[in-house]
Amino acid sequence: MAGVSTTETTNAPIPINETERLIASDKVGGTAVNNRQGGRLGEVYNFMVDKLTGQVAYAVMGFDGFLGIGERYHPLPWKTLAYDTRLGGFVIDLTRDQLERAPSYTLEETPWAGPKYGRSVHDYYDIP
Amino acid sequence: MAGVSTTETTNAPIPINETERLIASDKVGGTAVNNRQGGRLGEVYNFMVDKLTGQVAYAVMGFDGFLGIGERYHPLPWKTLAYDTRLGGFVIDLTRDQLERAPSYTLEETPWAGPKYGRSVHDYYDIP
Numbered sequence: 001m002a003g004v005s006t007t008e009t010t011n012a013p014i015p016i017n018e019t020e021r022l023i024a025s026d027k028v029g030g031t032a033v034n035n036r037q038g039g040r041l042g043e044v045y046n047f048m049v050d051k052l053t054g055q056v057a058y059a060v061m062g063f064d065g066f067l068g069i070g071e072r073y074h075p076l077p078w079k080t081l082a083y084d085t086r087l088g089g090f091v092i093d094l095t096r097d098q099l100e101r102a103p104s105y106t107l108e109e110t111p112w113a114g115p116k117y118g119r120s121v122h123d124y125y126d127i128p
Numbered sequence: 129m130a131g132v133s134t135t136e137t138t139n140a141p142i143p144i145n146e147t148e149r150l151i152a153s154d155k156v157g158g159t160a161v162n163n164r165q166g167g168r169l170g171e172v173y174n175f176m177v178d179k180l181t182g183q184v185a186y187a188v189m190g191f192d193g194f195l196g197i198g199e200r201y202h203p204l205p206w207k208t209l210a211y212d213t214r215l216g217g218f219v220i221d222l223t224r225d226q227l228e229r230a231p232s233y234t235l236e237e238t239p240w241a242g243p244k245y246g247r248s249v250h251d252y253y254d255i256p
Contacts, residue, residue, distance in 0.1 A: 022185055022240060025153040025175035047153035047177065049184060052213075054175075054206040056182035057150055078182040085180075112150060 020085060025049070032089030033061050033076070041092070041099055045073050048112070058121065059090065072104040077127045148213060153177070160217030161189050161204070169220070169227055173201055176240070186249065187218065200232040205255045 023031075031044040045062040049055070058075040081090045094102075103111075103121045111117045122128070151159075159172040173190040177183070186203040209218045222230075231239075231249045239245045250256070 021178050021180060022176045022246070023179050024188075025156055025177055025184075028153055028177065047182075048150045049153055049156065049175065049177075050149050051151050051211045052149060054184035054209075056153075056177060056184075060152075081182075083179045118150070 028059075031059075032087065033059070033081075034084075034087065034089060034091050035095065036091060036093045037095065039096065041094065041096070042074070044090070048075065057118065072106055074099065074102050074104045075121050077122055077125050079127050080125050156187075159187075160215065161187070161209075162212075162215065162217060162219050163223065164219060164221045165223065167224065169222065169224070170202070172218070176203065185246065200234055202227065202230050202232045203249050205250055205253050207255050208253050 025047065028044050028047055033041045033043060035041050042061045042063045045060045047056045048058040048060060050057050056078045058077055059081055061074045061076055062071055076090075076092060076094075080092050080094070082092075083089075084091050103117075103124055105111045153175065156172050156175055161169045161171060163169055170189045170191045173188045175184045176186040176188060178185050184206050186205055187209055189202045189204055190199055204220060204222075208220050208222070210220075211217075212219050231245075231252055233239045
């Protein structure tokens with residue numbers, strides 16, 4: 001329970017543990033999302049986090065270069081994603097065609113207010 | 129796999145499920161942190177999220193009204209926190225005295241770069 005000096009680690013060598021694993025919630029935006037075919041699908045806009053368990057339920061993905069009004073955001077269930085530390089981004093087994101038919105919304109919409117929206121997203125990706 | 133209409137839920141009644149459970153990662157800031165004695169300790173500044181598991185590892189707390197230069201931020205292991213849906217905030221079993229001796233850092237410091245920082249935080253709170 002001794003006091004912890006936080007300054008002693010400021011000049012630490014290249015991070016090999018915590019920062020490989022941890023990302024600040026206000027810095028998740030922009031993380032790449034690729035598919036297993038090697039294509040870039042987009043980038044993370046934000047995470048939807050379960051307040052009771054602390055588990056990220058969805059990574060919401062936007063398309064590169066089309067952020068803003070009219071842009072469609074795709075919620076991807078966490079279980080569909082794998083974080084690739086080498087790429088520094090997420091990988092998902094999803095073609096562009098499958099993505100285009102997937103649930104999405106604009107920033108003018110508030111789909112999460114509906115209790116069944118999360119269920120419909122999970123159903124699309126065949127996640128129990 | 130049918131297309132999902134996101135507009136049909138826009139005028140949904142008071143959210144009872146998803147929004148009770150989910151919060152966007154860019155909206156976690158400001159969530160209250162109280163202690164079990166009923167006092168308000170501060171508010172969430174951000175979450176530190178494990179990129180591999182999607183589990184929030186720490187809620188980083190700042191003090192109300194003292195954000196900014198010189199302000200100290202306290203990382204609280206997720207396991208020390210309970211989300212109280214009635215209060216709309218987190219509750220932790222921690223006195224102000226214990227908080228004052230707890231690990232903290234300023235925004236000018238980058239303690240997470242050190243591989244042992246997370247361990248030291250967990251040790252302070254007696255979390256395995």
